[in-house]
Amino acid sequence: xxxxxxxxxxxxxxxxxxxNGLETPLLQKRLVEAWPEVAGEMIARYTLxxxxxxxxxxxxxxxxxxxxxxxxxxxxxxxxxxHLVGAQVIVDIHFA
Numbered sequence: 001x002x003x004x005x006x007x008x009x010x011x012x013x014x015x016x017x018x019x020n021g022l023e024t025p026l027l028q029k030r031l032v033e034a035w036p037e038v039a040g041e042m043i044a045r046y047t048l049x050x051x052x053x054x055x056x057x058x059x060x061x062x063x064x065x066x067x068x069x070x071x072x073x074x075x076x077x078x079x080x081x082x083h084l085v086g087a088q089v090i091v092d093i094h095f096a
Contacts, residue, residue, distance in 0.1 A: 057078075
């Protein structure tokens with residue numbers, strides 16, 4: 001008998017995306033869409049815009065008091081978002 005190299009469909013799709021240079025944009029989109037889930041419903045209501053630039057998640061908020069409070073928990077949100085996506089997509093968050 002011969003040994004088979006069995007891979008899951010998920011691994012094959014991610015490998016194909018990586019080869020074609022599409023893995024990073026897909027992970028970034030998933031991370032941006034995960035912000036309301038990680039931050040919570042109340043914070044999501046005050047969120048105006050979320051995007052990624054240079055491995056930094058930029059979150060525009062309508063409340064300056066909330067901006068200050070979230071800045072103190074910045075590294076917590078970085079860890080939670082990266083964990084949810086399953087890869088290190090961002091290294092920092094900037095609240096604007």
